[in-house]
Amino acid sequence: MSSSYSVAPLALKLVRRFSPKEKRLEGLLARLKGLRGEAHWVFLQTHGMWTAGTEGELTVEIAQSGETTLHIDHRDYKLVKALESVPLFHFAVDKLAVHKQGKDEVSPWGVHIRVKRGELAQPPSESVEVSPLAFLAATAGLHRLARSCRLQAVQSALSKEVAAALLGASASRYKAFLELYGVRDGDEVLGALAALSAGTVKASRMPEEALAAELTTAREPPRNVRAYRCLLEHLIQRRRPEVGVRRVEGGLQLYSKSGEGSSQLNEALQAISREVLGRLETYQRVLEELKGGVRGNELKLAVGFSEQMGPCDLYMIASIVELIGLSGRVEATYVLATPLSYPMAAVSSLYAALELEALGRVELVLASEDVAVSKALAEYLADRAEECTLVYLAAGPTPQVLALSVELKRRLGDRAVLIPLAPKPAAAT
Amino acid sequence: MRKVFTALFSFVRSKSGSINLPKPLYVEPAFTLYYPDMVYSNPRIAEVDLLVIFEGGYACVELKRRASRAAEDSLKYFVISLAQQPVFYAHSGSQGELGTVHHPTPFLVPWEKLRQQLVGDESQLSSYVESIAEGRKELFPLDNFLRLLLVYGSPSVCEALLSSPFLSRLSEKFQLVKTRFSQICAVKLIPCKSDPPHQAQGASGGPAPERVEKIVAVIPTLNSEVYQKLVAEAIECYADRISAREVILTCTRRSERDAVGILEMLEKSGRVQAYKEVVESGRGKDLEKAWAERISELCETSCVALFVGEVPKGVLTKLAESFARGERKPKLAVLVWKPKLDPERVIGCLKAGDLTETEKEVVLNVVEL
Numbered sequence: 001m002s003s004s005y006s007v008a009p010l011a012l013k014l015v016r017r018f019s020p021k022e023k024r025l026e027g028l029l030a031r032l033k034g035l036r037g038e039a040h041w042v043f044l045q046t047h048g049m050w051t052a053g054t055e056g057e058l059t060v061e062i063a064q065s066g067e068t069t070l071h072i073d074h075r076d077y078k079l080v081k082a083l084e085s086v087p088l089f090h091f092a093v094d095k096l097a098v099h100k101q102g103k104d105e106v107s108p109w110g111v112h113i114r115v116k117r118g119e120l121a122q123p124p125s126e127s128v129e130v131s132p133l134a135f136l137a138a139t140a141g142l143h144r145l146a147r148s149c150r151l152q153a154v155q156s157a158l159s160k161e162v163a164a165a166l167l168g169a170s171a172s173r174y175k176a177f178l179e180l181y182g183v184r185d186g187d188e189v190l191g192a193l194a195a196l197s198a199g200t201v202k203a204s205r206m207p208e209e210a211l212a213a214e215l216t217t218a219r220e221p222p223r224n225v226r227a228y229r230c231l232l233e234h235l236i237q238r239r240r241p242e243v244g245v246r247r248v249e250g251g252l253q254l255y256s257k258s259g260e261g262s263s264q265l266n267e268a269l270q271a272i273s274r275e276v277l278g279r280l281e282t283y284q285r286v287l288e289e290l291k292g293g294v295r296g297n298e299l300k301l302a303v304g305f306s307e308q309m310g311p312c313d314l315y316m317i318a319s320i321v322e323l324i325g326l327s328g329r330v331e332a333t334y335v336l337a338t339p340l341s342y343p344m345a346a347v348s349s350l351y352a353a354l355e356l357e358a359l360g361r362v363e364l365v366l367a368s369e370d371v372a373v374s375k376a377l378a379e380y381l382a383d384r385a386e387e388c389t390l391v392y393l394a395a396g397p398t399p400q401v402l403a404l405s406v407e408l409k410r411r412l413g414d415r416a417v418l419i420p421l422a423p424k425p426a427a428a429t
Numbered sequence: 430m431r432k433v434f435t436a437l438f439s440f441v442r443s444k445s446g447s448i449n450l451p452k453p454l455y456v457e458p459a460f461t462l463y464y465p466d467m468v469y470s471n472p473r474i475a476e477v478d479l480l481v482i483f484e485g486g487y488a489c490v491e492l493k494r495r496a497s498r499a500a501e502d503s504l505k506y507f508v509i510s511l512a513q514q515p516v517f518y519a520h521s522g523s524q525g526e527l528g529t530v531h532h533p534t535p536f537l538v539p540w541e542k543l544r545q546q547l548v549g550d551e552s553q554l555s556s557y558v559e560s561i562a563e564g565r566k567e568l569f570p571l572d573n574f575l576r577l578l579l580v581y582g583s584p585s586v587c588e589a590l591l592s593s594p595f596l597s598r599l600s601e602k603f604q605l606v607k608t609r610f611s612q613i614c615a616v617k618l619i620p621c622k623s624d625p626p627h628q629a630q631g632a633s634g635g636p637a638p639e640r641v642e643k644i645v646a647v648i649p650t651l652n653s654e655v656y657q658k659l660v661a662e663a664i665e666c667y668a669d670r671i672s673a674r675e676v677i678l679t680c681t682r683r684s685e686r687d688a689v690g691i692l693e694m695l696e697k698s699g700r701v702q703a704y705k706e707v708v709e710s711g712r713g714k715d716l717e718k719a720w721a722e723r724i725s726e727l728c729e730t731s732c733v734a735l736f737v738g739e740v741p742k743g744v745l746t747k748l749a750e751s752f753a754r755g756e757r758k759p760k761l762a763v764l765v766w767k768p769k770l771d772p773e774r775v776i777g778c779l780k781a782g783d784l785t786e787t788e789k790e791v792v793l794n795v796v797e798l
Contacts, residue, residue: 027589027590027592027593028586028589028590028593030589031585031586031589043586046581047465047577047581048586049577049578049581049582049583049586050581050582050583050586051583051585051586052583086474086581087464087472087474087475088462088464088465088474088577088581144466145466307466338465338570339465339570339571339573339574339577340465340466342465342574363594364593365593365595366574366590366593366595366596367571367595368568368570368571368574369570369765370567370568370569370570370571370765371763371765371796371797371798372567372568372603373568373571373599375798376595376598376599376602377595380594380595380598394742394745394746395742397739398736398737398738398739398740398745398763399736399763399765399796401742401745401746402736402740402745402748402749402761402763402798403763403798405745405746405748405749405750406748406749406752406753406761406798408749409749409750409752409753410753413753418746418749418750419746420717420741420742420743420745420746421742422741422742422743424715424743425710425715425716425717425743
């Protein structure tokens with residue numbers, strides 16, 4: 001491998017394909033279903049406010065330093081600048097590179113400003129195609145939600161591996177999220193891991209206390225920056241990680257399936273395993289509790305969707321439902337979003353509605369942490385659970401979880417089954 | 430289709446500096462937007478002194494005591510190319526100082542003339558501001574999200590969200606949500622199911638607080654001294670309101686540091702008698718179960734269980750189950766952020782043409798379930 005190749009940035013191209021199988025959907029999910037892949041990225045970047053498409057292709061380059069450069073077509077300049085300027089939106093790359101080929105092609109804004117900023121560039125010679133989620137992970141900023149997006153992208157890319165390791169070898173027959181866009185497993189894993197590592201390396205340059213205050217208890221600052229740096233270097237140099245997930249004592253572990261450079265890579269992967277996959281061990285508890293005590297022929301699920309959750313979580317729930325033979329009994333699943341988790345919940349619900357048949361009819365419910373709204377939500381769910389069992393997978397803000405748990409129990413009694421989405425704590429002996 | 434919005438841009442500016450705008454549907458002073466993370470921090474995204482809502486669009490008005498400040502502030506909007514925020518400025522000072530400004534001047538009009546045109550009947554505006562402030566006490570995060578949709582949302586996203594069954598139900602239940610729905614429908618030119626209410630009703634006030642003697646606070650890890658201070662202040666405030674004199678801070682070994690921080694602050698002010706209790710997993714019991722059981726034991730009849738921050742979900746579900754079994758069921762309360770908005774002050778500032786100090790902060794407040 002030449003030295004120039006080893007330092008060339010890794011280029012991730014946003015997939016534009018999205019042609020899901022026919023299925024009748026309503027509301028926002030119907031709207032999202034009709035849009036191409038890059039519009040899903042705009043939706044996620046704008047905190048679910050816009051669904052604009054782009055004129056040209058989008059590619060993001062990730063350098064070994066963690067620095068990111070977004071390559072855009074000159075016709076999309078205004079859109080990208082607008083994404084950058086609104087504080088609510090998540091977009092934040094280090095550099096912008098604009099492509100304008102051909103003398104005669106007219107730019108909507110002229111090229112003068114781009115020449116002035118040195119933004120005109122050649123497109124990358126080679127790239128790998130990734131889903132809107134992995135692309136979002138590479139192009140989002142360094143705030144708390146962006147870190148959650150990066151972890152969700154890795155979890156989603158490895159969802160089949162995680163389900164197999166946690167629940168059993170042939171855990172699920174369902175397509176993973178990336179397959180919805182026709183993206184290859186290896187490319188998505190490469191892109192998502194590189195985005196996570198680059199984001200962590202960049203965040204490590206920020207003052208530790210400021211970062212800790214931003215991330216809070218729900219998401220702690222990364223502790224293994226050296227491992228992430230090593231992983232990023234490896235990904236950029238080798239380009240083809242074959243990463244697997246196995247279950248070991250103490251939880252889930254990432255490992256390298258390939259022999260090449262595996263000891264260094266394995267060390268880095270093991271060091272970040274807990275941070276990347278630890279939360280998903282909660283599904284072992286969900287499996288046990290669902291197996292244990294759900295009565296009634298007809299079930300409805302209400303999934304509290306916290307800002308740490310993504311498509312992988314719905315994949316895991318569908319896999320569990322199928323594994324324990326409940327798939328025919330789940331009539332509907334309500335994905336309970338808050339204003340913070342709403343864009344990811346919407347894209348994840350779209351995926352679930354299209355692919356995860358075990359979850360029945362999927363409805364995105366946009367609520368909030370207000371106590372009054374949570375009580376109204378409990379009433380709404382109880383109305384829909386007449387003569388059936390409602391399983392509430394509890395996650396999200398404390399006021400919502402508390403109000404929903406108390407109200408659902410009060411209204412439905414034993415027909416409300418409460419399962420916290422948190423790993424099972426060990427009992428003292 | 431966007432004829433009124435177009436009319437807004439083709440408004441006429443007379444020689445005296447006044448403008449002729451189409452009649453607005455709503456005028457909302459002190460319009461603040463926050464990032465939708467309502468758990469720990471509330472960074473403000475935007476502050477607009479006056480949001481003027483028309484059919485087909487909205488305009489943002491900034492009020493300035495000094496005309497020269499408008500030119501500096503207007504520079505920050507130059508980068509927002511697609512966000513559709515035409516901003517113009519009203520000043521209550523003299524026009525003469527503009528000669529000393531070194532930047533390009535924005536569109537600047539005397540506030541007195543604009544006030545007559547936009548505000549008109551002040552009592553109507555006053556009751557609107559009061560009803561919004563009242564509604565936001567109950568529905569702050571949701572209202573903030575609907576405001577974000579109003580300003581940033583594309584019409585197609587708004588239309589798809591507003592037609593969802595649960596949000597429709599909320600608009601029937603809460604007047605504030607109904608008002609926001611009709612504003613969004615008007616701005617985005619979406620057919621609205623409900624009649625546009627011109628003045629919202631205030632949210633219904635809750636029952637008078639019952640007397641309780643003890644607060645059992647559930648303290649998870651907070652990792653922030655600032656948050657500890659805010660929690661301590663909120664507990665004191667709540668204790669005053671319900672005349673409670675005793676506070677027990679329950680925590681685990683992991684969150685003990687945070688409980689100690691809050692305890693020290695409560696002891697320092699001396700308004701309540703406070704102590705902490707560390708819960709540990711007992712024989713055959715996991716920590717979730719042990720904590721839930723201890724909260725239940727501590728909560729007697731004249732007691733309130735107050736949940737702070739991100740309490741482990743297992744503790745919450747176990748408590749809900751134990752209450753449903755008919756074991757002790759104390760009054761429950763949570764800490765949530767609420768905006769600090771004084772409607773009278775807003776109206777007073779509006780008359781003076783300076784809204785810089787109106788909704789500057791949000792505070793942690795206790796809300797009972």
